Amino acid sequence: NMSQPQQLRDESDFDQLPDNIPISATIADVEEKKGFIDYFRFVVEVKTKGGSKYLIYRRYREFFSLHQTLESKYSPDDPDRPGANACVLPPLPGKIYIGNKKEIAESRIPELNTYMKRLLGLPTWLLLDDTLRMFFYQTEQDSQHAPRALRRLRPPTRKVKTVKAPKMDLFSSPRAEAMFDFRGNGKAELNLKRGEVIFLLRRVNADWLEGTANNQTGIFPESFVKIIKPLPESDSEGEGGGHTYSCLRCFLLTPSGVETRDVCVQEALTIQPTYNELVSRMRNVFKVDDIALNYRDPEGDLIRLLDDEDVQLMIKEGRRQQGQVQRPVNQFPWELHVSMASDLSVYGSEP
Template identity: 70%
Template structure:
């Protein structure tokens, strides 16, 4: 069936609910530092009822939506059959930012054609959920959306000194060196302005025009955060900050255990792949020849070999009775040297 015959006529359009998206355009891309570095597309969505909002989607979410719609439409017969637009294919080699930038025109065309499909397709739950503004989309809007605002439209706001004096802040008592890009490096005597509480032990703040997280034990609170910030809400109804989740990682060596808390911009429900975890642990501990493990409920170390083992690890962690902060994963990684079999409670 030719595409023009698929497009909705005026009567079909009137049947759509007001919250159905009618247009979507990529306004920018943003870098996210999760288990791996990836890019999200910042998409401006407009609904039939006139609402306008931003959503953040990765390419793999486009790919999953397309696969689900192919399965559903492939099962349809007769007058209910229609043709999906073409989705740009996966790319495994190249600069991630350049790949994301180059995909923008094709994805814009894809969304335009997708939102022009017949009414019965637009009402499908998969499409509606893809364009729905979820809680994870309720993060602060980017400072500038390059494809919507001219570069000259920059307004510099200078806060009066009275605002700074009334802002939540803390004095750095000890030097602290951040172990990743999400963590601030602090020097004793500096004043850091507080943004929110990440968990029971970590705060987020700004110092020297840099924003990041840091352990509370390294600072002395001068003016505490408002009570609402402990729940992730900013002052005056500000939207929530992007999700930051922490993963406990332990490197097992003959000379002892090196424990790190790895903070990533991921939802707690995110399930990383085996390759993502292996790459991130090699980078974190600066050791190439390592093995990934987890402890089962009996306390024995179990080696992780593939994605299925990662799923089992997460499932097993639900049986754990260890109490953790609300933003710390229930599972933790135990990294060992690949050739060291002495860490296992097994005879080889």
């Protein structure tokens, strides 16, 4: 007496599957995402039974958790005799902890392609599993992402004009005024002081502009400035859409003074980074290894962070005080104060 799911295996059952069931998936590309920690994700092209095609963006860890869930639901106790509602799943390539992230991602493509091919070739009833369908489903983020990625890959096109226009006076050229200080983090980024005028050269993407201030040229987040005269339309392609970057204000407290940086990451303002991600990023930004992370409570005292729960508290506290400080729209409402691990003087009189 075969159970219902087992009988679903013949052709006619495939015909009865809904049209949005994925029937094939292949990796089209690997894309870097610069979050608190830079990582790579796979751009997967999915085809459905109904003939539609779309792209989804998944990290290896998402494949890993899909596999774990499916194993816990369907792996047979005895692989040689899988019972009803059990199924031998294809193997997933294992975790790799050391090495160049891009090379690791590239090297996984063939194995993950084989994995997805075998997964989608399993008995028809398994294709209806919610976890499996959600993994291959195009989320709103996936669908919004496509053009932006392609836009980022497109080289900046600066048309070279052969005819020299008569020199315009400065006040008719595209420009902006800095509404907030911005301390760049890297050679390409332009430092801004509140009140400075920046002459705009071009739009880099939805969030960044390139311009000149104080004889320095560089890129800066549009959210830190007020546009006085916008760039001509053709130069400002890629506007619209939400912010793809958020900026974190950080301070390095040293005996000789405080160093300020604005670190911009491709993350939503609502993200809760892990403690380890923040430590790793701060070591990278300030080029110091032995550091402690802190935040200021409403009384102005430094509170040291030790784990993910502390990070959540800091973020909660930052959101509570959100309205009291004027910030760029895409600046995190919390700030990090980085001190030397051995320097306890920053905590005032406390032990």
